[in-house]
Amino acid sequence: xxxxxxxxxxxxxxxxxxxxxxxxxxxxxxxxxxxxxxxxxxxxxxxxxxxxxxxxxxxxxxxxxxxxxxxxxxxxxxxxxxxxxxxxxxxxxxxxxxxxxxxxxxxxxxxxxxxxxxxxxxxxxxxxxxxxxxxxxxxxxxxxxxxxxxxxx
Amino acid sequence: xxxxxxxxxxxxxxxxxxxxxxxxxxxxxxxxxxxxxxxxxxxxxxxxxxxxxxxxxxxxxxxxxxxxxxxxxxxxxxxxxxxxxxxxxxxxxxxxxxxxxxxxxxxxxxxxxxxxxxxxxxxxxxxxxxxxxxxxxxxxxxxxxxxxxxxxx
Amino acid sequence: xxxxxxxxxxxxxxxxxxxxxxxxxxxxxxxxxxxxxxxxxxxxxxxxxxxxxxxxxxxxxxxxxxxxxxxxxxxxxxxxxxxxxxxxxxxxxxxxxxxxxxxxxxxxxxxxxxxxxxxxxxxxxxxxxxxxxxxxxxxxxxxxxxxxxxxxx
Amino acid sequence: xxxxxxxxxxxxxxxxxxxxxxxxxxxxxxxxxxxxxxxxxxxxxxxxxxxxxxxxxxxxxxxxxxxxxxxxxxxxxxxxxxxxxxxxxxxxxxxxxxxxxxxxxxxxxxxxxxxxxxxxxxxxxxxxxxxxxxxxxxxxxxxxxxxxxxxxx
Numbered sequence: 059x060x061x062x063x064x065x066x067x068x069x070x071x072x073x074x075x076x077x078x079x080x081x082x083x084x085x086x087x088x089x090x091x092x093x094x095x096x097x098x099x100x101x102x103x104x105x106x107x108x109x110x111x112x113x114x115x116x117x118x119x120x121x122x123x124x125x126x127x128x129x130x131x132x133x134x135x136x137x138x139x140x141x142x143x144x145x146x147x148x149x150x151x152x153x154x155x156x157x158x159x160x161x162x163x164x165x166x167x168x169x170x171x172x173x174x175x176x177x178x179x180x181x182x183x184x185x186x187x188x189x190x191x192x193x194x195x196x197x198x199x200x201x202x203x204x205x206x207x208x209x210x211x
Numbered sequence: 212x213x214x215x216x217x218x219x220x221x222x223x224x225x226x227x228x229x230x231x232x233x234x235x236x237x238x239x240x241x242x243x244x245x246x247x248x249x250x251x252x253x254x255x256x257x258x259x260x261x262x263x264x265x266x267x268x269x270x271x272x273x274x275x276x277x278x279x280x281x282x283x284x285x286x287x288x289x290x291x292x293x294x295x296x297x298x299x300x301x302x303x304x305x306x307x308x309x310x311x312x313x314x315x316x317x318x319x320x321x322x323x324x325x326x327x328x329x330x331x332x333x334x335x336x337x338x339x340x341x342x343x344x345x346x347x348x349x350x351x352x353x354x355x356x357x358x359x360x361x362x363x364x
Numbered sequence: 365x366x367x368x369x370x371x372x373x374x375x376x377x378x379x380x381x382x383x384x385x386x387x388x389x390x391x392x393x394x395x396x397x398x399x400x401x402x403x404x405x406x407x408x409x410x411x412x413x414x415x416x417x418x419x420x421x422x423x424x425x426x427x428x429x430x431x432x433x434x435x436x437x438x439x440x441x442x443x444x445x446x447x448x449x450x451x452x453x454x455x456x457x458x459x460x461x462x463x464x465x466x467x468x469x470x471x472x473x474x475x476x477x478x479x480x481x482x483x484x485x486x487x488x489x490x491x492x493x494x495x496x497x498x499x500x501x502x503x504x505x506x507x508x509x510x511x512x513x514x515x516x517x
Numbered sequence: 518x519x520x521x522x523x524x525x526x527x528x529x530x531x532x533x534x535x536x537x538x539x540x541x542x543x544x545x546x547x548x549x550x551x552x553x554x555x556x557x558x559x560x561x562x563x564x565x566x567x568x569x570x571x572x573x574x575x576x577x578x579x580x581x582x583x584x585x586x587x588x589x590x591x592x593x594x595x596x597x598x599x600x601x602x603x604x605x606x607x608x609x610x611x612x613x614x615x616x617x618x619x620x621x622x623x624x625x626x627x628x629x630x631x632x633x634x635x636x637x638x639x640x641x642x643x644x645x646x647x648x649x650x651x652x653x654x655x656x657x658x659x660x661x662x663x664x665x666x667x668x669x670x
Contacts, residue, residue, distance in 0.1 A: 084271040087262035109240040112364045118237040119299045119364050120280045124273025146272045147634055148658055150303035150456040150609050152483045152503060154476040156363075169501060170460040174633065175606060175660060177458045177501070195475060195483070197458060197503050199607055199658060201634060210309075211265045211272050300481060301505055303456055303609040305636045305656060307629040322654060323613040327480065328453055328507060330611045330654070348628060348636070350611060350656050352454055352505060354481060390577040393568040415546040418670045424543040425605045425670050426583025433579045452578045456609035462669075516615075517571045517578050 064098035064168060068140040071097060075132050078208045082128070090125055092132075098168035100132035106160050117157030117193075122182050126151055126196040128211050129166030130178040134200045135209035137171045143206040144176060149198035157193050159184035169197075176200040217251035217321060221293040224250060228285050231361045235281070243278055245285075251321035253285035259313050270310030275335050275347050279304055281364050282319030283331040283351040288362035290324045296359040297329060302351035310346050312339035322350075329353040370404035370474060374446040377403060381438050384514045388434070396431055398438075404474035406438035412466050423463030423499075428488050432457055432502040434517050435472030436484040440506045441515035443477045449512040450482060455504035463499050465490035482506040523557035523627060527599040530556060534591050537667045541587070549584055551591075557627035559591035565619050576616030576652075581641050585610055585655040587670050588625030589637040593659040594668035596630045602665040603635060608657035616652050618643035628656075635659040 068074065072095045079085055079092050085102075088110060093101030102125045104110070104117075112118045127149055134144045166180040182194040221227065225248045232238055232245050238255075241263060246254030255278045257263070257270075265271045280302055287297045319333040335347040374380065378401045385391055385398050391408075394416060399407030408431045410416070410423075418424045433455055440450045472486040488500040527533065531554045538544055538551050544561075547569060552560030561584045563569070563576075571577045586608055593603045625639040641653040 078266065081266040082271065083261050083264040084274060108236050111236040113231065113234040113361050114363060116363075118235065118277070120273075120277025121237060123276045123280065123302075124271070127273045127276065146306055148303065148305040148607065148636075148656075149276075150301065150503060152301040152475075152505060153299055154478075154483050169458075170498065172460075177460050177607075179501075192476065195485075195503065197456060197501065197607075199458060208266050210267060210269075301454065301483075301503075303656060305628075305658060307631075307636050322611075323651065325613075330454075330613050332654075345629065348638075348656065350454075350609060350654065352611060384572065387572040388577065389567050389570040390580060414542050417542040419537065419540040419667050420669060422669075424541065424583070426579075426586045427543060429582045429586065429608075430577070430579025433582065452612055454609065454611040455582075456607065458607040459605055514572050516573060516575075 061096050062098040064137055066097040066137060071136045075100060075136055082211055095136060098133055098137050100129050100136060100166045102129040102164045104162040117162055119153050122153065122157050122194050123151050125162060125164045126180040126182050126194060127198065129164040130180040130196060130198040131200060131209040131211055133166035133168050134176040134178050137168060138202065141207055142202055142204045143208040144200040144202055145210050147199040147201050149196050151194055151196040153194045155191055155193045157184050159186035161185040174202050176202055214249050215251040217290055219250040219290060224289045228253060228289055235364055248289060251286055251290050253282050253289060253319045255282040255317045257315040270315055272306055275306065275310050276304050278315060278317045279333040279335050279347060279349040280351065282317040283333040283349060284353060284362040284364055286319035286321050287329040287331050287353040290321060291355065294360055295355055295357045296361040297353040297355055298363050300352040300354050302349050304347055304349040306347045308344055308346045310337050312337035314338040327355050329355055367402050368404040370443055372403040372443060377442045381406060381442055388517055401442060404439055404443050406435050406442060406472045408435040408470045410468040423468055425459050428459065428463050428500050429457050431468060431470045432486040432488050432500060433504065435470040436486040436502060436504040437506060437515040437517055439472035439474050440482040440484050443474060444508065447513055448508055448510045449514040450506040450508055451516050453505040453507050455502050457500055457502040459500045461497055461499045463490050465492035467491040480508050482508055520555050521557040523596055525556040525596060530595045534559060534595055541670055554595060557592055557596050559588050559595060559625045561588040561623045563621040576621055578612050581612065581616050581653050582610050584621060584623045585639040585641050585653060586657065588623040589639040589655060589657040590659060590668040590670055592625035592627050593635040593637050596627060597661065600666050601661055601663045602667040603659040603661055604669050606658040606660050608655050610653055610655040612653045614650055614652045616643050618645035620644040633661050635661055
């Protein structure tokens with residue numbers, strides 16, 4: 059069963075997301091990986107490494123923001139036509155618990171797709187010894203653009 | 212002349228900011244450096260490298276968010292007493308132009324310091340061939356905590 | 365069945381919400397009414413009147429923001445102890461469709477309750493000829509305070 | 518001397534702002550008035566009345582949000598061509614002090630005008646016995662639209 063009711067404009071949406079993600083230098087630098095991709099939905103998984111930490115050994119808040127921005131952006135991008143892309147206009151994120159765990163899973167979901175503006179959200183969960191805990195939630199606004207067939211994180 | 216009118220609670224504020232920054236693994240991983248530190252004001256400088264890019268070779272939006280969060284957080288932290296610290300509750304950032312340049316300079320400034328809540332802002336500028344252009348602006352809310360004498364990014 | 369899993373700290377939570385709401389001059393001025401109140405959940409209903417409009421005869425965006433702020437604030441307040449209250453620190457709202465209808469229904473829900481900070485959300489729906497359409501979504505941060513046993517909108 | 522360096526696209530910008538403002542039912546309902554209008558800058562003044570209050574007799578946070586949204590929106594609108602208008606996509610506001618005073622003055626300013634997206638800010642000051650105090654600050658994103666030559670609050 060699908061996680062959303064959205065119909066993709068391009069049935070190659072998953073390979074477009076994968077191709078765009080692979081071209082973002084910062085994602086492999088951090089060690090982020092794509093998870094489930096469905097129309098209007100995208101997961102990013104980020105295993106912990108010390109280079110991603112703040113002083114207490116938790117994931118840095120900026121790192122949490124980065125994968126939340128990307129997961130929500132790719133959720134929006136998954137609904138675009140093959141010649142269109144999305145650009146982050148803005149996002150707002152609340153950190154509700156420390157990023158304490160061996161893995162972060164971010165779930166990006168489209169709230170409202172649009173012709174020129176798409177609104178999305180992301181929830182970030184820290185996985186610690188198999189237990190999953192919400193650590194951040196984000197609201198994001200994307201601009202839809204033709205001629206840049208990518209999500210530009 | 213000072214950039215703000217704030218009086219620091221602890222005259223060792225600059226060395227506390229430097230020490231905390233040095234303990235954030237992710238800052239050296241990205242290559243970020245502290246710039247000017249004054250009471251209620253903090254700059255972070257980030258030279259470009261391909262690992263920080265999105266597909267078009269610009270700074271990734273998530274990277275912009277990360278240093279904006281940190282510069283604003285350290286601006287808030289600079290006003291804390293020596294036994295207190297700050298934690299990011301939330302932030303909202305607008306990206307107003309691509310992060311296109313050889314250097315990002317982020318200026319974090321305190322808007323309203325408080326006993327339990329401090330509100331800050333950050334402006335991020337891309338420097339390209341010596342020209343400076345606003346690429347993002349952020350509003351941030353920090354929680355003031357005793358017993359965690361750090362900015363926990 | 366309850367809409368959330370939260371346990372109220374005070375079993376008089378519903379009458380506290382009703383009392384506080386009744387003391388907010390602006391709610392009766394606008395014609396807003398409380399709907400369902402459960403632990404961590406609060407609805408506000410606002411019938412259309414021309415005084416609440418912008419130029420096209422839709423609900424003004426500021427009016428939408430006002431009842432979203434209040435519904436989310438009362439959701440947070442419903443979980444407080446009898447001697448505590450909440451204050452809005454900040455909120456961020458996306459307007460995803462015009463407020464076009466005879467009634468707005470706002471659903472405020474707690475995302476993460478806390479000892480000093482509570483994070484909430486609200487969704488605003490416009491009801492037009494019986495059809496319900498999302499028109500706005502909000503993320504909100506509340507400060508928990510003892511000695512102000514109210515939600516101060 | 519002008520408050521900004523922006524050049525208006527339409528030299529009738531001030532009368533367009535005044536006309537649009539006059540058509541917003543909710544502004545006269547609340548008693549809001551336009552102040553200074555310049556290219557990329559707009560003030561709204563709101564005298565206190567009990568109908569605008571929360572329980573402690575201060576301006577309700579939702580009322581503060583409403584005039585901040587409008588002042589920033591009209592700042593953006595002042596730079597539009599005569600056949601274009603703006604729509605609020607989203608805003609985020611921090612309330613930094615209670616709205617305690619006989620008058621609120623909101624200053625809306627354009628941060629970055631654009632062809633399809635304009636980013637603005639607003640600062641809200643409470644005036645009490647002649648003293649001016651910052652009570653809220655907002656970041657806002659507007660969509661530029663042709664065919665709706667108004668700011669649709």
